Amino acid sequence: MRATDQWRPGVWCGSAIKLCDQHVVEVSAEEDIRYPEQWMYVLWQPAYRFVPFLRPDGWGVTLGHPRETMDQCLPAEAEIYILADAECAWSSWLQIPLVCERYEPWLVAQIEARRQEQRQLESSRYAQWYGSPQVDFERFLAKLSAK
Numbered sequence: 001m002r003a004t005d006q007w008r009p010g011v012w013c014g015s016a017i018k019l020c021d022q023h024v025v026e027v028s029a030e031e032d033i034r035y036p037e038q039w040m041y042v043l044w045q046p047a048y049r050f051v052p053f054l055r056p057d058g059w060g061v062t063l064g065h066p067r068e069t070m071d072q073c074l075p076a077e078a079e080i081y082i083l084a085d086a087e088c089a090w091s092s093w094l095q096i097p098l099v100c101e102r103y104e105p106w107l108v109a110q111i112e113a114r115r116q117e118q119r120q121l122e123s124s125r126y127a128q129w130y131g132s133p134q135v136d137f138e139r140f141l142a143k144l145s146a147k
Contacts, residue, residue, distance in 0.1 A: 001071040004079045012080040013044040015088050016066050017118075020110040038107060041066040042093050043073055043080075054089055059096050061103075086125060090118035 004011055019038040026032050042056035062069050074080060094115040098108065127135065 001067065001074060002077070002079045004081050007081045009048040010046045012046055012074055012078055013083060014042060014070055014080050015083040015090075016041040016070070017088075017090055017094075017114065018065075019061070019107070019114055023106055023110075025106070035107075036063045038063065038110065039066045040094065040097065040111075041070050043070060046078075054092060056093065056096075059093065061097055061101070085121075088118075089122070091115055091122050094118065 007013065017040055019040055021037050023035040023038075024032050025035070039062050041060055041062065043058040044053065045057045047053070058073060060066065060069060070080070094111055097103065098111055098115075103111070
């Protein structure tokens with residue numbers, strides 16, 4: 001996989017997020033089941049116009065970082081633009097595995113927790129980008145005190 005730091009026509013796009021660290025389930029006093037860290041990735045086929053498109057063309061959940069899996073999805077010598085955090089809509093994309101697959105209850109809880117965390121991050125970004133009632137009120141107070 002050849003990563004590029006800038007989108008341009010004909011480049012794949014993708015992103016990955018860690019769902020959880022290693023998870024241990026105690027079966028008995030002598031035996032544990034260990035699940036490695038879990039990740040999710042999303043991929044978009046090359047586009048020839050720079051138009052935001054929320055729905056990925058492909059996705060998956062992997063054991064460990066999905067770099068190798070993502071690489072296998074791409075044609076040889078393909079370039080990929082890895083989306084910056086602010087370009088991601090993980091609160092939406094994390095709904096995909098919850099709807100399309102069945103997972104152990106502990107993993108479902110981890111996915112839902114990450115989804116909630118991403119909702120909060122995205123809300124903070126929206127407030128920063130577009131303002132909020134608190135920001136508007138603080139601007140109003142600043143104008144009053146400046147007079």
